[in-house]
Amino acid sequence: MTEKFQNLDENKQQRILDAAFQEFAENGYERASTNRIVKSAGIGKGMLFYYFQSKKELYHYLIERSLNTTIVEYLGLIDTNERDFIERMKQILSVKMKSMAENPNVFHFLGMFFLENEPELPSHLRRLYDQLLEEGYSIMYHNIDKSLFRDDVNVDKLFNLIKWVMDGYQNEVVNRLKGQNLASVDFDPYWDEFFEYLDILKKTFYR
Amino acid sequence: MTEKFQNLDENKQQRILDAAFQEFAENGYERASTNRIVKSAGIGKGMLFYYFQSKKELYHYLIERSLNTTIVEYLGLIDTNERDFIERMKQILSVKMKSMAENPNVFHFLGMFFLENEPELPSHLRRLYDQLLEEGYSIMYHNIDKSLFRDDVNVDKLFNLIKWVMDGYQNEVVNRLKGQNLASVDFDPYWDEFFEYLDILKKTFYR
Amino acid sequence: MTEKFQNLDENKQQRILDAAFQEFAENGYERASTNRIVKSAGIGKGMLFYYFQSKKELYHYLIERSLNTTIVEYLGLIDTNERDFIERMKQILSVKMKSMAENPNVFHFLGMFFLENEPELPSHLRRLYDQLLEEGYSIMYHNIDKSLFRDDVNVDKLFNLIKWVMDGYQNEVVNRLKGQNLASVDFDPYWDEFFEYLDILKKTFYR
Amino acid sequence: MTEKFQNLDENKQQRILDAAFQEFAENGYERASTNRIVKSAGIGKGMLFYYFQSKKELYHYLIERSLNTTIVEYLGLIDTNERDFIERMKQILSVKMKSMAENPNVFHFLGMFFLENEPELPSHLRRLYDQLLEEGYSIMYHNIDKSLFRDDVNVDKLFNLIKWVMDGYQNEVVNRLKGQNLASVDFDPYWDEFFEYLDILKKTFYR
DNA sequence: AATGAATGAGCCTTCATTCAT
């Protein structure tokens, strides 16, 4: 379906992807303009539809590409030899932020995608999506040393609690920084604050 | 400004509000179509602009209405004599879910509104919004008995942890139920599960 | 056709006429808004169409009324005992300006009407229009003492020349004053300038 | 800005210009309908905005085009070696009428433009407009032999009188011919009549 | 007589998609 696009030289592919990721990330699916994409990518209007058939197919290709490439790379960086759950989560967050800094508009795109609930994904994307949720789950919880946790509570529930706390802190920071250019932000104070929360979790959830 | 709308009979007002809340909730401000709203509300094309002057005025009216009516009602139900933070949060969640079940699209609308950061609210809405944030804060934290918590960690951070856990659990449930008609859901098992999480928090965060 | 309007009490008729004359004068036929007319006249939307059937009928009524009433009054003030053509023209201009000061929006309306070339006047208006042109002609040229003019040129042609000069000067002044509020203009210098032109005409065209 | 339009084949450009000039000429800026223009030009609804971006840009293009092309051509035909003012004016009128017969709706358009006072022209149009007023003035009055006129009246005032007479006669003719197709009119009798008026002016205003 | 809510055509403009070149 998209071989025509894949046969393009690397450079042009990248220009198109950059333009498209950014346009969709900033405007969401409906409001995104194929006109702006081709202009920003420096290609003719007809080619976009020669490569992709329709706006929707382009969108799906971006979803696939961002899930596949980006998340796969990102999950591969997690060291599952680390058996301490909280340390593992720290790693995940760290990789996430590095990746966000490297490919901001792919990340922005994925964020937009998770927010918009487009219900009718084609099945191969549905499958890919589910598979990645599962792999993500595995990378979070596999080979964790449960013996670190206190034994008077259900450990799986503690996992959830910890995950929610990390999501919550992340959202909190995103909200505080809303509107700022992330490239210019010094994240160190946020890491320090974050570690204080993790210390509390260790103190209360670990043996 | 909106008297013409307010003078309509209850029934028609409701049909328009339902249509508009849902359309904006599902699409956000820009992508929402006034054409779809009038069709779904069963009114003529011109009437929406007879009642509201512009799409933006309609949107602001919905914000005001959802903030004022819904949240005010909802905050009023919280009993601030309950001094136990976790019990207080339980109440809040309970009221929230009841309200969500009663007015799902108003809730959905507010969720969308909080996510889109439209910076240029008219000042009366800005004020209303700030006031509600403050009242919400007060209703969460005022008159809480901090002596229930262990004294070897910062209590304010514990508050945040608890709040994030509750948000996290809420999102989890919303995700699990996505697409189902909330009116027909039996929430009891979710409450039971939720209480188990709260028990853990009590066991670990309280003295 | 318009008896219903004619039966209204003087006061309300006047409010409607004022509003309508002004709206059409400022915007021309198409752009004029019946909404603004009823709001400015303080009547309900339905009544305008009860009195007049359609926007076009209202417009035609205003044409009739402005031609009939205003121009007839204005023509009646000209003293046809004045046998000097140039003095007669001076009178005409003077009456015109007085009338313009008294009913600025009726005048403005007529100006607009002459500029817009709506070709399809109903026949009674067509007749009225032609009749007034003729009466205007008669009031300009009847009982003029042609013996004042030099006899080596065609006097009727001189009449035309004089008329065109007066029209030309009038346009010139209107252009110079474009955008100013006419109520606040001191017309004396224009009269002085105008008389200088008339002196030239007398010097050159009279014996 | 308008290259896309300029690249069209001559024929289609002309159809669009004809349609647009006529629509604006007949209705003025606000009332003119882009819908009617595209229908009358036989192009698709979107193309007008592909060529011109907005109704306003199209309007400004027409102004520029009519000022530049038409008036520049027309002023270039005047022979300023003719030192007799009345003969010079004859020339001007002759060129004007030829031009009016060739491009009646461009002429009509310019007439409409001079009547509507849209104050906010873009500066390049403002400049063009001012420059043409000046050139027009110069072409009328430069190198005129004032010694031909009688010396007992102000010559500049005589110039004005002559100009107004010519405008007046022109309007008179336009009014008489209103509604007829100008291409099929035999103008000779009008020229003859006109020369009679000029003879009178010469007889009375010259030494 | 009087109101003003209701309608739907029309306004300018944007957009995804197609197609001649």
Add this chain to the structure above:
DNA sequence: AATGAATGAAGGCTCATTCAT
């Protein structure tokens, strides 16, 4: 492979006119 001109539906909004009350 590639361009960009062409299309027409849809966007928010205004308007003359009608009609239930």
